[in-house]
Amino acid sequence: MRSGDATVVVGAGVAGVTYADALRAAGDERELVLIDAEAGLPYDRPPLSKALLDPTVAPERPLLRDPDHYRDRRIELLTGRAVVAVDTARRTVTLAGGEQLGWGRLVLASGRAARLLDVPGGRLDGVLRLRSFDDALALRAGLDRCAHLAIVGAGFVGAEVATAARARGLQVTVVEQAAAPLARLLPAELGTRLGGLYASAGVRLLTGRSVVALEGAGSVERLRLSDGGAIDADLVLLAVGTTPLAPPIDGIALAGPGISVDTSLRHGAAGVHAIGDVAARRDAERGAVVVEQWTAAVEQARHLAAAGGRPRPFAKAPYAWSQQFGRMVQLAGELRDAEAIVRFADGERTLAIGARDGVVAGAFAVDRPRHAIRARQLIERRAPWDEAVQELADAGETDAPVPAVSG
Amino acid sequence: MTIVVNQRRCIGSAMCTAVAPELFALDAAGLAEPLAERAEGELANALEEAIAVCPVAAIAAHRDA
Numbered sequence: 001m002r003s004g005d006a007t008v009v010v011g012a013g014v015a016g017v018t019y020a021d022a023l024r025a026a027g028d029e030r031e032l033v034l035i036d037a038e039a040g041l042p043y044d045r046p047p048l049s050k051a052l053l054d055p056t057v058a059p060e061r062p063l064l065r066d067p068d069h070y071r072d073r074r075i076e077l078l079t080g081r082a083v084v085a086v087d088t089a090r091r092t093v094t095l096a097g098g099e100q101l102g103w104g105r106l107v108l109a110s111g112r113a114a115r116l117l118d119v120p121g122g123r124l125d126g127v128l129r130l131r132s133f134d135d136a137l138a139l140r141a142g143l144d145r146c147a148h149l150a151i152v153g154a155g156f157v158g159a160e161v162a163t164a165a166r167a168r169g170l171q172v173t174v175v176e177q178a179a180a181p182l183a184r185l186l187p188a189e190l191g192t193r194l195g196g197l198y199a200s201a202g203v204r205l206l207t208g209r210s211v212v213a214l215e216g217a218g219s220v221e222r223l224r225l226s227d228g229g230a231i232d233a234d235l236v237l238l239a240v241g242t243t244p245l246a247p248p249i250d251g252i253a254l255a256g257p258g259i260s261v262d263t264s265l266r267h268g269a270a271g272v273h274a275i276g277d278v279a280a281r282r283d284a285e286r287g288a289v290v291v292e293q294w295t296a297a298v299e300q301a302r303h304l305a306a307a308g309g310r311p312r313p314f315a316k317a318p319y320a321w322s323q324q325f326g327r328m329v330q331l332a333g334e335l336r337d338a339e340a341i342v343r344f345a346d347g348e349r350t351l352a353i354g355a356r357d358g359v360v361a362g363a364f365a366v367d368r369p370r371h372a373i374r375a376r377q378l379i380e381r382r383a384p385w386d387e388a389v390q391e392l393a394d395a396g397e398t399d400a401p402v403p404a405v406s407g
Numbered sequence: 408m409t410i411v412v413n414q415r416r417c418i419g420s421a422m423c424t425a426v427a428p429e430l431f432a433l434d435a436a437g438l439a440e441p442l443a444e445r446a447e448g449e450l451a452n453a454l455e456e457a458i459a460v461c462p463v464a465a466i467a468a469h470r471d472a
Contacts, residue, residue, distance in 0.1 A: 021459070046462060295422065298460055321420045328419055328437060369437035373421045377428075 004102050005030055008093055010083045010247065011109035012036035014044055015276030015297035017064045019107055022305030024073045032075050033101065035093070038132060039080030041067060046294055048136040049157050050323060053164035059140055061133050083110075083247045088270040093247070107304065108259055108267070108274040112242035112292065117152060121214030127236045130157055142235045146170055150223050150233035152211050154181035154198070158239035159324040162203045166325070172203045173231050175223065177210040185336055190343075190352055190364050194329065197348070197366070201325035206231075242292065244278045256280060258290045263313040265304050275300040281314070286334075293320040317379045327367050332376035335362030342389050344371070351375065353388060360388035408451050408468040410441040416465035426460050427453035439465065 007023065009016045012034045020034055036042065040061065047062040070077050078095070085094040086108075092100045114129035116122055128139050139161070143149065149165045151158045154176035165172045176183075180191025181198070198205040206225070213224040214236060223231045246254040249272070258280030265273045265281070274280075276297035280288035299316045306312075317333040327348070335341075338354025338361060345351075349367040353360050353375055359382045363375035371392060378388045410430060417438040423431040424439070430453055434440040446454040446468070458466045 018459075025455075025459075044462070294462065298422075302460075319425070321418075323418065330421075367437070369419045369421055370433045373424050373433060376425065 004091065005104035006102060007032045007105045007107065008101055008103035009034045009107045009109055010036075010086075010093065011111050011245075011276070011278070012038075012042040012077065012079060013109060013111050013276065013297065014064060014294060015109035015111075015301045016107070017042050018298050018301035019109065019275060019305050020075045021065075021073070022302045024075065026305055026308070028305075028308075029074075030104070032073075033078060034070075034075055035078045035081055035083055035095070035101075037080070037082035040133075041065075041079070042077070043133055045131075048133065049130060049160035050164065052133075052136040053140050053143060053161065055140075055144065055168065059137060085251075086247050086249045086272070088250055088268065088272055091270070104271060105309070106272045108246060108272065108278060109276045109297075109301070110245045110247070110278050112277050113245050114238065115241050115243055117211060117214075117238050117240055119211060119213050121216065121220065122238075124214055124216050124220040125218060126216070126220035126234065127214055127238065129238050130161065131242075139237065143168060143170065146235040148173070148233045149235050149237065150175065150231050151237045151239055152223075153239035153241070154178075154195075154205065154207070155184070155239060155241070156182070156320070156322045156324075158237070159194075159198070159329075160322060161237055161239065162198065163201065163323070163325050166201050166203060173233065174198060174203055174205045175209055175211055175225065175231070176205065176207045179208050181205070181207075182331075185331060186364060187336060187338060187341065187354070189341065190335070190350075193350055193366070194324075197325045197327060197329075200348075203325075242277070244280075244290075246274075246278055257288050260288065262311075263315075264307065264311040265300060265314055266311065271309075273304055275304055291318045293318055295319045315380075317376060319376055328365075328369055330365040330369065330372035331363070332372060333360075333362035333379040335364055338362055340385070344368075344392060351392065353378075353392060355385040358385055359383060360385055408446050408454055408470060409444060410446055410454060411467040411469055412439050412441055413465045413467070414438045414440075416463050418463055418465075420462050422460040422462060423457035423466060427457040430454060431457060431466075 042064045044062045082096040083093045114131040148171040151174045181194040210226045215222040244258045259274035261274045277292040283289045319332045322329045335354040340355040343352040351368040351371045352364045354362040365372035419437040
């Protein structure tokens with residue numbers, strides 16, 4: 001057992017490591033332990049779907065920090081150690097093997113796992129997922145001997161891996177159950193514009209269809225689709241979303257989209273918090289909100305460390321970027337349920353903003369980084385819709401606002 | 408502190424402009440560019456923030472001799 005005022009962080013991804021750093025930077029000198037089920041030094045995940053798949057780049061673990069960094073800051077790393085139980089009354093975590101650690105403050109940043117596809121053949125050889133560094137190495141090796149890659153799911157991971165595979169000259173088919181890419185985040189009109197990027201990159205995108213079976217003698221050879229069609233492929237990447245990873249808390253296994261927290265990222269009142277993509281924030285309007293984005297992990301971690309144990313609502317608008325098919329795709333705020341959308345278009349370069357309750361609520365941009373950032377600032381200060389439209393129109397120089405969806 | 412941006416590393420995520428809008432903007436190519444040569448006092452803290460949140464470690468601070 002450790003001293004009772006230790007800070008224990010479960011999960012050494014970007015959320016956990018950023019939190020530990022921010023505590024130390026704020027002058028908190030208490031004992032600090034970062035635990036992760038995965039062995040080795042903590043690493044960053046965005047490169048896994050990008051640089052790690054590039055055959056001209058050495059396949060090195062994209063370390064978040066050098067080993068000295070943890071030593072210098074007295075951040076104890078316990079990696080390759082799974083937390084199997086949390087007891088909030090006794091204030092302990094139990095590791096696999098039975099060792100217990102006491103804590104005064106517990107931060108759960110345990111992340112998510114990539115979903116499997118529950119269909120016949122879903123576990124054949126050659127059917128991969130992408131979440132960990134080892135997953136990325138396996139995918140890279142698979143791409144090295146692949147001719148036709150099929151990707152199930154047209155989200156961020158699917159699009160980025162499709163980009164990497166096309167750069168290798170592979171034939172790529174993406175199957176998406178929804179009517180357009182990124183359907184969880186974007187209205188169909190904007191998702192369809194993203195679909196255009198797939199086509200211009202030479203990727204075959206099949207939307208509105210799901211995979212009903214994977215077939216092959218030993219290794220995968222074919223995907224059967226819900227419309228009766230079939231696709232030949234010698235490698236399949238499942239990029240169909242995630243499930244939360246968390247130890248049972250007081251004997252209760254996690255149910256629902258993530259670890260339930262309030263707007264100050266507190267889970268209950270016992271000094272337990274959750275940050276990053278495992279956290280499901282209760283929101284008056286939208287219920288439990290899980291933001292699966294690198295930016296949110298970093299910003300929540302820094303927010304919680306800066307709050308210094310006092311309740312302080314986290315209010316940053318979600319923001320994500322993704323490099324897809326040679327273009328910069330950016331999303332800020334919430335767009336899917338927008339009541340009105342105005343689009344500023346200039347060929348494939350796009351900026352769209354959406355309204356909710358009279359204020360600008362979300363933005364989507366393709367190769368319009370400066371405007372995307374300006375839009376995010378407008379979203380964060382809940383700018384009135386007309387003002388946001390005007391400001392972005394003024395900034396858009398050559399752009400004319402094109403009413404796309406209304407009502 | 409002198410602000411250094413490595414534009415060959417920058418991917419235009421714009422995290423620096425979010426945490427330190429006084430110090431960084433995106434240029435016409437969508438890459439980060441410093442708005443000042445140096446950052447002192449409060450701005451030095453903002454610079455540290457920007458360095459911490461950059462996803463590709465494209466920003467550095469050179470301590471002045």
